[in-house]
Amino acid sequence: MTTDVSVDLPGREYLVRIGPGALEACRPELRRLTAKPSAIVADEAVLAQHEDALRKVLPELPLITVPSGEATKSWQSYADVSEKLLEAGVERGGSVVAFGGGVTGDLAGFCAATLRRGCRLVMLPTTLLSQVDSSVGGKTAINTASGKNLVGAFHQPSLVAIDTSFLSTLPKRELLAGYAEVIKYGALGDPQFLSWLGERGDAVLALEPAALTEAIAVSCRAKAAIVTEDETERGRRALLNLGHTFGHAIEAEGQYDGRILHGEGVAIGMVMAARFSEREGHLSPGEAERFEALVARSGLPTRLADVPDIPADPGRLLLHMRQDKKVDSGAMTLILLKRLGEAFVAKDQDEARILDFLGEEAQLPKL
Numbered sequence: 001m002t003t004d005v006s007v008d009l010p011g012r013e014y015l016v017r018i019g020p021g022a023l024e025a026c027r028p029e030l031r032r033l034t035a036k037p038s039a040i041v042a043d044e045a046v047l048a049q050h051e052d053a054l055r056k057v058l059p060e061l062p063l064i065t066v067p068s069g070e071a072t073k074s075w076q077s078y079a080d081v082s083e084k085l086l087e088a089g090v091e092r093g094g095s096v097v098a099f100g101g102g103v104t105g106d107l108a109g110f111c112a113a114t115l116r117r118g119c120r121l122v123m124l125p126t127t128l129l130s131q132v133d134s135s136v137g138g139k140t141a142i143n144t145a146s147g148k149n150l151v152g153a154f155h156q157p158s159l160v161a162i163d164t165s166f167l168s169t170l171p172k173r174e175l176l177a178g179y180a181e182v183i184k185y186g187a188l189g190d191p192q193f194l195s196w197l198g199e200r201g202d203a204v205l206a207l208e209p210a211a212l213t214e215a216i217a218v219s220c221r222a223k224a225a226i227v228t229e230d231e232t233e234r235g236r237r238a239l240l241n242l243g244h245t246f247g248h249a250i251e252a253e254g255q256y257d258g259r260i261l262h263g264e265g266v267a268i269g270m271v272m273a274a275r276f277s278e279r280e281g282h283l284s285p286g287e288a289e290r291f292e293a294l295v296a297r298s299g300l301p302t303r304l305a306d307v308p309d310i311p312a313d314p315g316r317l318l319l320h321m322r323q324d325k326k327v328d329s330g331a332m333t334l335i336l337l338k339r340l341g342e343a344f345v346a347k348d349q350d351e352a353r354i355l356d357f358l359g360e361e362a363q364l365p366k367l
């Protein structure tokens, strides 16, 4: 039994099919999208566990593997994978099929966006994070020496098959990292979903099929609605960046070596955004604490002190934040909260106040 969500971008509509068995259920669409020369880009650890399931639906496509981990979103991998896709003869009318988590999707997606100036992209996400967020919406990117996702393109997929059965082998830490992005959808625009997570979050994390499919479908629907309205982040799409300006800065300090995962950075970043919102008078007193409790209850980190092997140097964090793509004429933009379940885009933020705040955050003890 699968659930369908559609992303209704005019002329570039695509299907997001969610549930156990979604991969099999997309067989006809996959056949059509890979009828012209195509290739799969797969995370090597995912392939080691799930090659049979992949080969059942795509038996003959050439396969390019990439190492697991954030360091793979690099110039080097972009060059290697692009050369291999060309050697495999992938044509403009063919597809690059991404099989793995957000790292594989972002990298393969960027290769697809630029290969022969753009070929099709099919997303087969295998982590909770990629199933609720990165496989939908068309952001593709690699990291550079200056920071996170700084070179990339908007390139929408032609199909997203979210087979939740892959999650059975996902390590708990990775599952939790994906759950941070689920919480994000509640926090940024859906207070009912946030309350629902308070009640059913444990069931989602226990991979209870109904709760899991519901959480993924709500997240994908929310993302589809925002992306349809503002594909290239001129306005409202920036809400999807809740927690990311702080989170990406922490990730950059962690040098993408696995000390902090993207979702963990987002969890800390969202709680920091809540605390900063309260400090600036946007959020009622006590709400940031309530939000922190909700995030922490799942087992996610919420403070800089929770990642002790990453330096919490306010000045360095601020430097990373200056590279954020939402910076406008040199001024920072943050996504802040009016209430739990309603975010807004706060432009022209005062750096001195942010720096003070980062100093306070660096002093906070573990929860």
Ligand SMILES: NC(=O)c1ccc[n+]([C@@H]2O[C@H](COP(=O)([O-])OP(=O)(O)OC[C@H]3O[C@@H](n4cnc5c(N)ncnc54)[C@H](O)[C@@H]3O)[C@@H](O)[C@H]2O)c1
Pocket (backbone or CB within 6 Å): 043, 045, 046, 049, 068, 069, 070, 073, 100, 101, 102, 103, 104, 106, 126, 127, 128, 129, 130, 133, 134, 135, 136, 137, 138, 139, 140, 149, 166, 167, 168, 169, 170, 171, 174, 177, 178, 262, 263
């Ligand atoms: N494009 C977007 O809109 C968007 C949105 C959110 C995040 N992202 C990006 O996504 C990336 C994070 O993605 P992620 O959290 O999926 O990480 P990931 O791709 O690194 O996968 C996490 C780990 O899980 C392993 N794995 C994947 N699927 C598995 C499975 N089914 N069973 C066992 N192991 C499995 C991988 O080998 C890897 O070690 C970051 O680079 C982030 O910037 C992009």
Ligand SMILES: O=C(O)C(=O)C[C@@H](O)[C@H](O)[C@H](O)COP(=O)(O)O
Pocket (backbone or CB within 6 Å): 133, 137, 139, 148, 149, 181, 233, 237, 238, 240, 241, 244, 325
């Ligand atoms: O799709 C979006 O828009 C998002 O912001 C989703 C984020 O979860 C994701 O991490 C995205 O890659 C961040 O985008 P960036 O533009 O800040 O690099």
Ligand SMILES: [Zn+2]
Pocket (backbone or CB within 6 Å): 133, 181, 244, 262, 266
């Ligand atoms: Zn994210």
